[in-house]
Amino acid sequence: MLLRLGIATVLLCAAGAAGLWWLGGTLVAPRPAVIGPPPADLHAREVDIAVPQAPPVAGWWIAGEPGRASVLLLHGIRSDRRAMLGRARLLSRHGYAVLLIDLPAHGESPGDAITLGWREAAAVTAARDWMHEQRPGEKRAVIGVSLGGASVVLGPQPSGFDAVVLEAVYSDARQAIRNRIAMRLGDTAATLSPLLAMQAEWRLGIPVRELSPIDRIANLGAPVLVVAGGQDRHTLPAESRAMYGRARAPKSFWLLPDAAHVDFLAHDPAGYTDHVIGFLDRQLDDPARCLRQRDDATSAGSQERRSAACADIEKRPSP
16 A cells, blocks of 8 residues: 555656646747738838847838837747737837847747747847947837846846836746746645746756846836736736836836736727837937927828827927
């Protein structure tokens, strides 16, 4: 009887270890996809961006209006640039130049593993510098969703951006792993998260304790908007509030009370325009450009394209 119990215990432990190993593998496995050409309405061109000591990343570039800032769009984990099409269209309607990329090991960008933002950060830096080459002298911003946002914060600081939007970005990789185990197996099983974190270090050679955006967000060197879903179990609202608390001013926080870990633009299009586009307009618009735009706007269409921030600037009394 004791022998059978011992064998059953060993088999159960072996099954649990195998399950954890499988779960760890799925967490970091590449997610390639054939993307194809950009949608015709984007008026975008395909680009390949060189990344030092790494494969290039693939993307689409929308030129935008002359004198307007450029915005880099970064998708979440196990996704690709197509997830950011709605944001690209919205930004383009507001005149921004837009760069959408596939992060390494996603879409059409090669990579042997997803590293939770650690190696992806180099691609973000390369994309930022590429935008500068296309639009020298213009401001640059970034919208990063989940993994995309972590890839910004885990990169070299200050970030080199003039405005940063972080949507549902995990505060610490160990907490992110715990959240995901709890979602699938319950809070009791979540106590096994340190074993999964250790496994990530073995697989990737990355110190998981260093994957802590909350410890780095204060050094962004740019105005930041933190966006969170009130029902998000991947990135808990408390994590996002803590990230906002650590960030330096100027900073903003937007909570969508009934949103989970979803596309915030699709969840609340009007709110997204007010909060995110409004934030970018305030941080990136040039008052002199706005006044020239007012003087040059001779058609109703061009008047409509002016941002709310420009409208506010126009209302200010002359010095």
